[in-house]
Structures are given as C-alpha cells and as structure tokens.
Amino acid sequence: MKLLEERIRQDGIVIGDDILKVDRFLNHQMDPALFQAMAEEWKRQFAGDHVNKILTIEASGIGIACIVGLVFGCPVVFAKKSKTRNTPEECYMATVRSFTRGIISDVTVSKKYLGPSDRVLIIDDFMATGEAANGLISLVKEAGAHLCGVGIAIEKAFQQGGNALREEGIKVVSLARIGTMSESEGISFLD
Amino acid sequence: MKLLEERIRQDGIVIGDDILKVDRFLNHQMDPALFQAMAEEWKRQFAGDHVNKILTIEASGIGIACIVGLVFGCPVVFAKKSKTRNTPEECYMATVRSFTRGIISDVTVSKKYLGPSDRVLIIDDFMATGEAANGLISLVKEAGAHLCGVGIAIEKAFQQGGNALREEGIKVVSLARIGTMSESEGISFLD
DSSP states (O other): HHHHHHHHHHOOOEETTTTEEEEETTEEOOOOOHHHHHHHHHHHHTTSSSOOEEETTTTTTHHHHHHHOOOOOOOOEEBBOOOOHHEEEHHEEEEOTTTTTOEEEEEEEEEEGTTTTTTEEEEEESSOOOOOHHHHHHHHHTTTTTEEEEEEEEEETTTSSHHHHHHHTTTTTEEEEEEEETTEEEEEOOO | OOHHHHHHHHHHHETTTEEEEETTTSSSSSOOHHHHHHHHHHHTTTTTSOOEEEEETTHHHHHHHHHHHHHHHSSSEEBSOOOOOOSOEEEEEEEOTOOOOOOOOEEEEGGGGOTOOOOOEEEEEEESSSSHHHHHHHHHHHHTOOOEEEEEEEEEETSSHHHHHTTOOEEEEEEEEEEEEEETTTEEEEO
C-alpha cells in the first residue's frame, strides 16, 4: 500500500538493523485518517470473507483495530495482557513473547466475546517473528471460531513470521512489507 | 447521552456498589459504531474549542480516542504505562493509580508529540476518582499545551473525580453520569 510505504519513508526511523520506530503515526501518536485508508484496503482484500469480528492485542493494535471495526461494521475484541480486578470470568489464554519488549505475557480473551459463530480478522500494527499473531490464532482456534485471516500494518518480511503463516495456508495481508532496512541504506519494500 | 445510557442498562453488569462491567461494548469487546456516535457528541460539545490533538491512556482509552480523532480530524496520542526497548527518547512523565487494577504506574508521553502548539482534548472510558485524568492533565501542563477539556464515556458521579475537575474550571463532558448503582437497585443516571 503506497500511502503507508510513503509514510514509513517520511516519518519512520530505523535503529540498527531490526528496529523501526513509527511512533509518529502508528503506535504512540496515531493518524486516524491513515488508519481509515488502511482499513479500506483490508476491507477490499477481505471482501467475501464475511468477517464479523476483529481481534487484536493491547495496546498498540487497538487503535487500528477499532477503525477497522468501524469500516467493516463489526465489533472489535482486544486480548488483554493481564487480568484486572473486575474481569474474573472464564477466559481463553495464550502465551506471547513481545519482540520489542523482550518479555513473555499471558494474553486472555473472555469466552463471552469469542466463539464458534465468529469469523475473525486478526489485526496488528507489526509482524516480525509472528509471536503475537500466533498467540491470537491459538485463541481463535481454542474458541472454535473461523479465522478469515491476518491483517498487519508493517511486516518485517526479513523475519519469518508472515511467511510461516502463509505456508500454513493462512491469508496474511500486510500493507507494507519491509525487505531490508538499515540505518545507512534506509528501507526497501517488497511488492 | 441516551444511546450510551441505554447500552449501559442493557449490557452493563454492576458488581457490589462500585464496579460496573461494560466489557461487552466498551473496554474488552468494543462497538465502534457506538464510539462514532459518542465522538459526534463530543464534537458537538467541543465545537469552537479548536481541538487539534486527542490524548488518552493505554489500554482501554485507545479505541474510543482513535475514533474521536477520526471525527475531529486530528492526531491521537496515548500515554504509555511502561517504556519499551524502542522508545528511549525524552518523555513527559506522570504517576497514575488505577482504580480497577489497584496499582500505581508511571505514564509517559514523548516530548515530540505534545507541545505548546497543541490544543488537547483528553478522552478516557471511565472516570471515578479522576486519577488517570489528573495524570494526563499534568502531562498537558508540563508540555505547555492548552487543555480544551476532558471527554469521559462513563463518569461514576458518586465519586469525586469529575466534580473536582469542574471546580478547577476544567470543562468535563461525561456522556453517561452514574448517580447511584448497586446489584439490587440497578443504575440511576444524572442529567
């Protein structure tokens, strides 16, 4: 998606060979108009898949997912990284390692909000090794829901998360796929 | 706002005298169409305030705030509860106690995304004692930004956070104000 690629070139900052900071528009400050354009593109690519629920993971996926839900006309559920005092009910649970934080979290979704009648589109801001997506996919499977696919804003395609899912037959639509990046050479995108 | 009050009556669950679970539509599963209607109401109430930035706090404020940003046509910033490996830059910081979690967090906003040219509308899902709003207000002051006001989805008006801010002259627009609630008697709203 050219609009997102141009925005990454304009406002993204590469640190070393594996960190891309996009906190000017994606995951600290957020540009809702860009998110709407991204949501329209996913809507086009998942037309016919009868998506009726968006699933994401806190925190930085929530903003994108909520606008995707608005465009698809369906509810959004975010997997929580810890349980609060006022959510004691039964949950599905998966374990996720965060690439950026380097920590392992249990993520949970209430059984009330994911089930066999759901046709799920997973949305997240980044995919690298695919740990978050794999955790969310395991929640979808545990719930007996149908997985329509995975929508990622920025895929670090030089890491293997996206292709591993595609090899399993999962439809992964990444709006910007980074082939190479470095501080000195900048970013190249894959088609 | 009648639409939100009706939804709370329909889908909210009161536990004891001080916990209201609205995770069916507000802060675990989220209804983006409802958020859009809420955003339109805040847009009406803050017309003329020239809001050019939305500020919220992770995690459950992000979805509402992002749709508010879409309706206001401006960027959204969320205060982060912990620092990730890839955000080492200078930040504004405040300390916030979570009513629901019972824990104290440092919340941060990058100095790049909040400054004197910003006219800020703070958005959050709940207000009880006002700890989160006070933390965000202190970030706005520290940044030298202008505070247009605070938009809250559900104010527990039997607690003192909202009125304390109003007594300081801050414009607080809560879309549903709970006067009383209990498991046996249900919920009453203030006008």
